[in-house]
Amino acid sequence: MKRVAILGGGPAGAFAAEQLASAGWQAVLFDEKLAWEKPCGGGLTYKAYSHYPFLLENSTPKRFVTETVLAAPRAGAVSLQLDQPLLIYSRFDLNRLLLDRAERAGAQIEQARVLEITRQGSRWRVLTNHGSADADFCIVATGARNPLREVGTQLTACDTMSALGYYVPGEQSMIDIQFLPRLEGYIWIFPRCSHLSVGICGKGEPAGALRKRLEQYMTEREIPWKHGSFYSHLLPSLHTASWRRNRVTGEGWLAVGDAAGLVDPITGEGLYYAIRSADLAVRALLSEVTGLAEKMNLYQRLLRRDFAGDLEFGSRLARRVFHGxxxxxxxxxxxxxxxxxxxxxxxxxxxxxxxxxxxxxxxxxxxxxxxxxxxxxxxxxxxxxxxxxxxx
Ligand SMILES: Cc1cc2nc3c(=O)[nH]c(=O)nc-3n(C[C@H](O)[C@H](O)[C@H](O)COP(=O)(O)OP(=O)(O)OC[C@H]3O[C@@H](n4cnc5c(N)ncnc54)[C@H](O)[C@@H]3O)c2cc1C
Structure with a gap:
């Protein structure tokens, strides 16, 4: 294989580009925005930075948080001291860090919107708003709102949850997690370097109703949300049956990160799985097994063994965790x-x-x-x- 087009330059796409370029492959990455403040808490767990120490060992600004306050109706609140800190990045900074690494490894980074991909024999033609390019293989990393319908996970309404919030001025040292009555989700307050990210995620509830719940909570906590900036996005949260029929590979392509639905259905953690799936995808592509179909099978097996089996099981627990x-x-x-x-x-x-x-x-x-x-x-x-x- 000569040239791989990576569609999307979030954590999944950027890490895939870096790994391929480091292995000497020709990797060209397309992202319409490149580094941007993608709606996200920006929280990285110990699992993420222990697997990928560069996430910890760099000079990019980030917060280290070692206290979480958990609260639920009729139970009050409790402080939990973490033995390993949670890292909190702004997504602009995290995306920049990952894209810079990809570029330094030799990947070609293009700011362009992918409009369409078409199969031409055994190759792809990638059509963007700036022109077109050819590739032997495509890695689909266009996130939860993947506009390329013919590739990646086919998310139905029951496979997603809404996630929205505000970036507000403020400072605190701990993370807050608030459970709410009759909500399959939760509110979070994540302290960042220069502000707070306060958000809510929930399955089966319209975004407008979630926003009301969040604003009521912030008003009660005297959080100045009217001075903040609002964000909202989709979060994949695959239903148990959807894990089994999840479309993560096809002829000449594979999907990583949110575009492959790879998000924890209970916590909404997706950053680690974006990076990890990109890592596994590149391992499969670089593996010694012959034939593209075999490499795609290998990617699916690696995913399942590494974390998808666990997340599928998590999807069975989700309702019980929040409503049980x-x-x-x-x-x-x-x-x-x-x-x-x-x-x-x-x-x-x-x-x-x-x-x-x-x-x-x-x-x-x-x-x-x-x-x-x-x-x-x-x-x-x-x-x-x-x-x-x-x-x-
Ligand atoms: C509100 C919210 C809070 C969250 N908080 C956390 C958290 O604290 N911790 C955590 O681990 N996870 C969190 N997540 C999940 C996390 O944000 C995602 O799992 C993660 O961003 C997935 O990375 P990705 O690279 O797959 O996709 P994305 O980060 O969405 O990147 C996709 C990229 O593709 C580009 N793109 C899309 N379409 C095109 C196109 N046609 N042409 C060119 N480029 C295109 C976009 O510009 C984007 O840069 C949160 C999600 C939400 C919505």
């Missing part, structure tokens, strides 16, 4: 209460935030720790009754 009940209270309320009272449960939450706890093993770990966690919670309740807190 445990011991006569909502699951989010119990999560807050257990985090407050049980060191064992707090350790599980810390691992979930770091990305060290898979969904496939979560149930087993929770069951294994259930007796201990309940014991710790009841002991803590009993202790609080015996030694009541001083009146304020």
């Amino acid at each position: 009940r445990f011991l006569w209270a909502s699951v989010p309320a119990r999560m807050v209460q257990f985090t407050r009272s049980s060191p064992r449960f707090s350790a599980i939450m810390r691992d979930l935030f770091a990305g060290r706890q898979s969904y496939l093993d979560l149930r087993q770990r929770l069951l294994k720790n259930l007796n201990g966690s309940l014991y710790e919670m009841w002991m803590s309740l009993g202790f609080r009754r015996l030694v009541p807190r001083k009146a304020a």
Whole structure:
């Protein structure tokens, strides 16, 4: 293969371009905006920067956050100290960092909107608003709003959630996560270097209703959102059945990142999966297996083994996490209460935030720790009754 066109220059496309160019392949990347403030929290977990240390070791501005406050209706709030910080970037800076790396590795970066791709024999013709180019292979990295209908995941309404928010002036040291009644999603406040990113994501609820919930929350918290700038976007959140029929490869193309639907259906984390899928895609292309069809099969197998199987399982848990009940209270309320009272449960939450706890093993770990966690919670309740807190 001689020339690979990478359609989209977000984290997935930029990382794919860097890896291909580093291996000596001819990589040309098209993005209509290049580095831009894509609507996003910008949060990177320990899993992301431990796999890809350059995300930590660079001079690009970013925040390191080691405290999360979790809150749920009827359970109050609890502070969770993280043993590994969450990194928070502005998306302009993160995209710039990744595009610069791709360019330094030798990729050709073009600011252009891809209008259409057409198959010509065994090659592609990429038509952009600035002209056209030929390629032997296409990597589709055009994000959740992929306009190229014939390639990438075919997202239906039940495979997405809305995500929107405000960048507002302000400063705080911790992350806030607020669960809300009857919402398969949550509100977040992420501190960035010069402002806060306050947002909400939710499945099955119109964007307008989510926006109202968020504005009410910010008004109650006295967050000056009327001075902020609004953002909104789609977030892939594949339904369990959709993981099985997910279209991530085809003749002469493969898809990575959001364009392949590769987002955690519970947390909405997508940055790590964008970079990771690009990494796996390039490994498959560079592999020794002969034939393009075999390379595509290999990419699908690598994805499944690495994280897609886990995310598919996560999609089965999502409703239960947000709408389920445990011991006569909502699951989010119990999560807050257990985090407050049980060191064992707090350790599980810390691992979930770091990305060290898979969904496939979560149930087993929770069951294994259930007796201990309940014991710790009841002991803590009993202790609080015996030694009541001083009146304020
Ligand atoms: C509100 C919100 C908050 C989020 N917060 C987090 C978070 O805190 N942490 C996290 O891990 N994930 C988060 N995500 C998910 C994360 O933003 C995505 O998973 C991630 O951006 C996916 O990267 P990507 O490269 O696949 O796609 P994108 O980042 O969307 O990049 C796609 C690129 O393709 C370009 N493009 C599209 N169409 C064309 C075209 N026709 N021609 C040329 N270029 C084109 C676009 O300009 C864009 O640069 C959030 C998402 C949302 C919506």
